[in-house]
Amino acid sequence: MPYFAIQSVRPHNMSVEVINLTKKFGKQKAVDNISFSAKKGEILGFLGPNGAGKSTTMKIATCYLQPSSGEVKVSGSNVVEHPLRIRKKVGYLPEHNPLYLEMYVHEYLNFISSVHGLRGGVKKDRIDNMIGLCGLVSEQNKKIATQIPPTTTEAIQVYIINSQNVY
Numbered sequence: 001m002p003y004f005a006i007q008s009v010r011p012h013n014m015s016v017e018v019i020n021l022t023k024k025f026g027k028q029k030a031v032d033n034i035s036f037s038a039k040k041g042e043i044l045g046f047l048g049p050n051g052a053g054k055s056t057t058m059k060i061a062t063c064y065l066q067p068s069s070g071e072v073k074v075s076g077s078n079v080v081e082h083p084l085r086i087r088k089k090v091g092y093l094p095e096h097n098p099l100y101l102e103m104y105v106h107e108y109l110n111f112i113s114s115v116h117g118l119r120g121g122v123k124k125d126r127i128d129n130m131i132g133l134c135g136l137v138s139e140q141n142k143k144i145a146t147q148i149p150p151t152t153t154e155a156i157q158v159y160i161i162n163s164q165n166v167y
Contacts, residue, residue, distance in 0.1 A: 014075050014089065015039050016061060021070035023056050030056040033070070062090050088116075101145030105136060108144055 016038045023031040031053040038044040046054040059065040061072050063083035072079045074086045100108055106127070113123045131140050 015073075016044065017071075017073040018057070018061065019071045019073075021057065021060065021072060022068050023053070023060060023065065024068045031060070031067075035070075063087050102143060104141055104143055106131070106140040 018034060018036050021031055021034050022029065030051075034053070034057070036044070046057065048054055056065065060067050061074065061079060063079050063086050066080060074090060077085050079086055100111070103111065109127045109131070110123070113127060118126065131137055
């Protein structure tokens with residue numbers, strides 16, 4: 001069973017509610033009847049040992065896995081009933097995210113932003129802001145595979161796409 005920590009921060013337009021969530025893989029329960037919520041302005045952190053169900057819970061909440069039972073709502077929308085609506089609003093930084101390793105940092109971030117519908121000044125501002133904040137100005141024209149730790153680029157991607165939504 002994962003441990004949870006909630007800390008109040010700045011307001012968002014989003015909330016997450018997990019109600020009696022269970023996920024089974026065959027006879028193995030990866031998540032066993034958990035419930036929690038994160039309201040507007042809160043950050044939810046999962047803490048727990050390997051195998052506690054943290055990643056599985058996140059994959060369900062971000063519409064990458066279906067629950068065996070229970071319910072997950074993001075801003076009032078059920079993840080089973082409205083997965084596309086939720087995916088447009090939620091940024092999720094998975095443990096292992098495949099990157100386009102031959103792309104340059106700036107090129108990759110530009111590509112991902114375009115895929116998610118960002119255009120013009122908003123896209124440019126988000127990319128430039130995060131490259132600066134992460135100290136990647138001198139790295140932005142280097143290939144991801146040889147120069148940049150994957151988690152750095154993934155974190156920037158999540159921020160750029162979802163800076164006003166759930167992270």
